[in-house]
Amino acid sequence: MYSQKKMDKKYYILIxxxxxxxxxxxxxxxxxxxxxxxxxxKAIKDTVLLVQKVAYxxxxxxxxxVVEYQEKQDLYEKYKTLQKKVKETDLIQAExxxxxxxxxxxxxxxxxxxxxxxxxxxxxxxxxxxxxxxxNTITIDKGSHNGVEKDMPVIVSDGVIGKVTKVSNFNSxxxxxxxxxxxxxxxxxIAVGDKYVYGLLSGYKRKGNTFTVEGIADNxxxxxxxxxxxxxxxxNFPSGIMVGKVKKVKTDNFDLAKTVEVTSSVDFDDLNxxxxxxxxxxxx
Amino acid sequence: MLVAITLIVSFCFDGIISNFIPLxxxxxxxxxxxxxxxxxxxxxxxxxxxxxxxxxxxxxCYDIVFTDTVFLNCVLFxxxxxxxxxxxxxxxxxxxxxxxxxxxxxxFARILEYSILSxxxxxxxxxxxxxxxxxxxxxxxxxxxxxLYVVTDKISRKFHIxxxx
Numbered sequence: 447m448y449s450q451k452k453m454d455k456k457y458y459i460l461i462x463x464x465x466x467x468x469x470x471x472x473x474x475x476x477x478x479x480x481x482x483x484x485x486x487x488k489a490i491k492d493t494v495l496l497v498q499k500v501a502y503x504x505x506x507x508x509x510x511x512v513v514e515y516q517e518k519q520d521l522y523e524k525y526k527t528l529q530k531k532v533k534e535t536d537l538i539q540a541e542x543x544x545x546x547x548x549x550x551x552x553x554x555x556x557x558x559x560x561x562x563x564x565x566x567x568x569x570x571x572x573x574x575x576x577x578x579x580x581x582n583t584i585t586i587d588k589g590s591h592n593g594v595e596k597d598m599p600v601i602v603s604d605g606v607i608g609k610v611t612k613v614s615n616f617n618s619x620x621x622x623x624x625x626x627x628x629x630x631x632x633x634x635x636i637a638v639g640d641k642y643v644y645g646l647l648s649g650y651k652r653k654g655n656t657f658t659v660e661g662i663a664d665n666x667x668x669x670x671x672x673x674x675x676x677x678x679x680x681x682n683f684p685s686g687i688m689v690g691k692v693k694k695v696k697t698d699n700f701d702l703a704k705t706v707e708v709t710s711s712v713d714f715d716d717l718n719x720x721x722x723x724x725x726x727x728x729x730x
Numbered sequence: 731m732l733v734a735i736t737l738i739v740s741f742c743f744d745g746i747i748s749n750f751i752p753l754x755x756x757x758x759x760x761x762x763x764x765x766x767x768x769x770x771x772x773x774x775x776x777x778x779x780x781x782x783x784x785x786x787x788x789x790x791c792y793d794i795v796f797t798d799t800v801f802l803n804c805v806l807f808x809x810x811x812x813x814x815x816x817x818x819x820x821x822x823x824x825x826x827x828x829x830x831x832x833x834x835x836x837x838f839a840r841i842l843e844y845s846i847l848s849x850x851x852x853x854x855x856x857x858x859x860x861x862x863x864x865x866x867x868x869x870x871x872x873x874x875x876x877x878l879y880v881v882t883d884k885i886s887r888k889f890h891i892x893x894x895x
Contacts, residue, residue, distance in 0.1 A: 469801065469805055470846070470849065470850060472801055473799070473801055473802050473805070473846060473850055474849075474850035474851065476799055476800055476801060476802065477799055477802065477847065477850055477852050478850060478851055478852060483798065487794050487798075487800070490791070490794045490795065491794055491795050494791070494794075494795045495745075495795065497742065498742050498745045498746060501742055501746065502745075502746045502749070505746060506749075509749075509750070572749065573745070573749075574745045574748050574749070574796060575748040575749055575751070575753055576748065576753050577744060577745065577748050577760070577796040577797065578796055578797035578799070578803075579759055579863055579866075579867070580843065580844065580847055580852075580853070580863065581797060581799075582753075583797075583798075584753075585796075611798075612798045619798055622753075624753075624754070626852075626853040626854075626859070652754045714753050714754065715752035715753045715754055715755075716752065716753075717753065718749075
């Protein structure tokens with residue numbers, strides 16, 4: 447009798463261990479692989495988020511009014527700053543037109559139909575912000591119905607914020623660059639004079655809102671304040687999107703490579719509206 | 731009915747409130763759905779199988795709608811539900827013990843989720859990051875759980891809904 451009980455207990459422990467191992471394997475597969483959402487998941491997600499969006503509207507209205515009131519307080523100062531910027535914009539516009547003209551003629555000469563920087567823009571509103579805490583994701587209200595596809599880059603007016611990882615019919619999940627996920631690395635370039643220094647954006651520190659750029663050759667001097675942008679190579683981000691400015695340069699423990707600390711140009715704490723970049727098809 | 735409303739409202743609030751809180755807030759990370767599980771336990775009146783089923787389904791919904799990680803929160807909510815059942819054997823049901831239980835539940839859930847994610851290689855284990863995840867979730871959720879307790883308790887008294895004390 448006693449031995450039978452002991453055997454039963456052993457079986458329970460064995461079954462429990464097997465179930466736990468299977469569950470862990472399943473979770474590992476779901477969390478670490480790039481799977482697409484099933485039609486059932488898409489339907490549930492879209493329905494619940496639609497209900498939530500409707501419930502959120504009155505609160506959003508009040509929130510927008512409060513923000514509007516706060517912005518009106520320093521309207522005159524903003525107007526003065528913008529006046530200065532408008533003058534600078536005229537110069538930039540003229541330069542841009544000239545560059546566009548040059549680019550067009552060069553493309554005609556080389557018979558190129560598409561370059562790394564050609565994109566279309568799609569604006570979206572943030573529906574949820576980082577629920578689940580560890581994942582560093584946001585949910586936006588545009589999905590495959592609006593032409594959103596997996597891996598499309600997402601930006602705000604200040605710079606790049608992440609890429610689309612999951613797409614349902616009317617919503618998408620965006621993984622932010624702040625994610626601790628080991629696979630979430632993008633290639634960036636740092637403008638040093640007329641040249642570019644290339645590296646890999648790898649880590650993020652909440653304190654100070656800074657990224658770490660690794661893989662930089664030791665023989666180049668990088669001054670603080672240098673502009674960091676995306677390279678447009680290797681990943682889905684087009685070239686030239688702002689990432690931030692160099693804060694500090696450190697040499698690694700073995701004096702072989704430099705690690706650059708970059709202050710992000712984006713305030714990740716306050717993401718309300720974002721833009722999805724759709725790369726133009728060739729021959730378009 | 732009270733149970734269903736509590737769970738649905740908390741689930742929707744989780745999404746809505748996230749839009750008002752800084753992404754990397756050090757104090758106000760919402761876990762309202764998980765907190766609602768703590769509040770509704772006494773209303774199941776020892777029908778623990780039903781309670782566990784509800785917890786599993788709620789976790790699955792949380793996975794699909796908020797985190798895209800099918801089964802992770804389903805398992806997590808189930809284990810948290812078992813933990814809540816255990817806590818209810820030790821603590822009586824009043825506003826202060828509910829607040830204390832909320833702190834224990836948050837700590838348990840955070841450690842469990844972080845350990846699973848580290849174990850499957852989602853990120854490298856970092857004590858500080860885990861500690862941040864715990865303390866940043868306590869304030870908002872304890873306030874919410876206490877408010878929810880007061881509201882549901884008043885409603886249950888008014889409509890004579892039975893619950894474990």
